[in-house]
Structures are given as C-alpha cells and as structure tokens.
Amino acid sequence: MRKGRASAKITLIGLAALAVLLVLSAACSKKAEPTAAAAEQVPTVKEGSNEFQGAVKFALGKYVYIPAAQGFDIVVAGQVNTAALIGKEAKVKGLFDSKRPTILVAETIEVKEGGSYKPFYSQKAAPNLQDYLDPASRDAYEALKGLVPNKPEGWEGKAKIKVYGRLVQGEPSGISMSDENGKETGKIVVDAVSEYAQYYIKKLRLFDKFWFYLNAKESIDAKSRVKTKELFRADIVFVGLF
Numbered sequence: 001m002r003k004g005r006a007s008a009k010i011t012l013i014g015l016a017a018l019a020v021l022l023v024l025s026a027a028c029s030k031k032a033e034p035t036a037a038a039a040e041q042v043p044t045v046k047e048g049s050n051e052f053q054g055a056v057k058f059a060l061g062k063y064v065y066i067p068a069a070q071g072f073d074i075v076v077a078g079q080v081n082t083a084a085l086i087g088k089e090a091k092v093k094g095l096f097d098s099k100r101p102t103i104l105v106a107e108t109i110e111v112k113e114g115g116s117y118k119p120f121y122s123q124k125a126a127p128n129l130q131d132y133l134d135p136a137s138r139d140a141y142e143a144l145k146g147l148v149p150n151k152p153e154g155w156e157g158k159a160k161i162k163v164y165g166r167l168v169q170g171e172p173s174g175i176s177m178s179d180e181n182g183k184e185t186g187k188i189v190v191d192a193v194s195e196y197a198q199y200y201i202k203k204l205r206l207f208d209k210f211w212f213y214l215n216a217k218e219s220i221d222a223k224s225r226v227k228t229k230e231l232f233r234a235d236i237v238f239v240g241l242f
Helices: 002-041 195-203 224-226
Strands: 048-055 058-060 063-065 072-075 089-096 104-115 118-120 160-166 171-178 182-193 209-220 228-241
Touching: 002 182, 002 195, 048 171, 048 224, 058 171, 063 195, 160 182, 182 195, 195 228
Parallel strands: 072 104, 182 228
Antiparallel strands: 048 089, 058 063, 063 072, 089 104, 104 118, 160 171, 160 209, 171 182, 209 228
C-alpha cells in the first residue's frame, strides 16, 4: 500500500511539473510573438538609397514625417511646400548616411493623385542641416533638475543643458518646470526655437512635457528671478522624450 501511494504521489508531482512547464512555454511563446511582430515593423535601411511608401503624417519646413519610415525623418532641400504633403500617400526615395542615423535625405518624392503617383520633389542640392542635432551630439547636453531662482549656481557656467518641462507659448515664450506635486519651480525664457525643434514639438504633440535641449544664455537678474521665477534665457535646439 505504501509503495502504491508513493508511486501515485510521484506520478502526480510529475504531472504537475509537466503542467507548469507547458504553461511557462506558452507564456514565453506569447511574449515572443509581439517582439517578433515589432521587429517586422521597424524598417530596414542600408547605406545609400532606400525607398518608403506611406501616408505623410505631418511636415514642417524641410522635415517630413512618414510613419512607414519609422525612426527616421525625411529632409528636403530648398524652398519646398512640404505642408502640401500632409495626409497624402507618398513614395520617397531617401539617402541614408550612418553619420546622421535618424534622417533620410530625400532624393525624390512622388505623391498619389487620381490613382497614380506623380513627381512632387527631386533633389537638386544638399539640404541645410545646420539645425540637425544627431544622437551623439545630444550627449553633450547635461540634464539639470531642481532649478530654483535663489540657486543660480545650478545653471550658471553651463552652456549646453537639457531640462524637463512644458512649453508655454506667449510673449516671451518659456519653459515651465515643476516639482513632483505639479507646483511650478522655475521658468526659462525662450529666445529662439530651431526648425528641427519646432518639428519635434509638433511630432510629440500628444505629450505635454518633454526634455528641452538648450543653448543656455545669460541669467535673469536676481530680483526679477524671485518675482517671476524666470531663471535664464536660452535657445531651444531640440526636444525629446529622453
């Protein structure tokens, strides 16, 4: 009897262990599926010319965003009415250079009209990329937190910084920073916004706060800082979620 009971216990333990393994295997399989699907959605690019096709989500100045070219921004040269592309189906042939890993320089753009694609843009010169801030260069911007009016040592002497906050439109425009309770702790007066930054502000329109990459300038005088919470002046060169 004891041997029979022991054998039954061993059998039950074995079945239980097998059931656990099957559950874990199924869970791992489910976790792997979206990962593979996500990998398929990321476009593969090669050095040189690449082609993408899809609807233009939005555009600003020389920058164009097409979700089909996920992870990349399309750049055109010269005076081009890129706003005319918004909402239209487009075919883009773009040049990829690993030195500028987040953009594709448009060689040609065709727009779908009346069931067929028609020429819209053909590159005749190199685009002006002076305002483009590549990922490696972003590392030079120091993240500053907890900036307050009575502690100018927190930002003075630093030319390239980034802060997390909310853009406030007005005269002048500014960046509002707050503590964990949502209470405003300081403002940065914005003198200028690069076209690349404007494009990304529009691209991140679903977010009300992000990181601002700034070229810091002179501090606001001490008395005004206490009264207005305005800390210093700066130019926005880029915005991002990290």
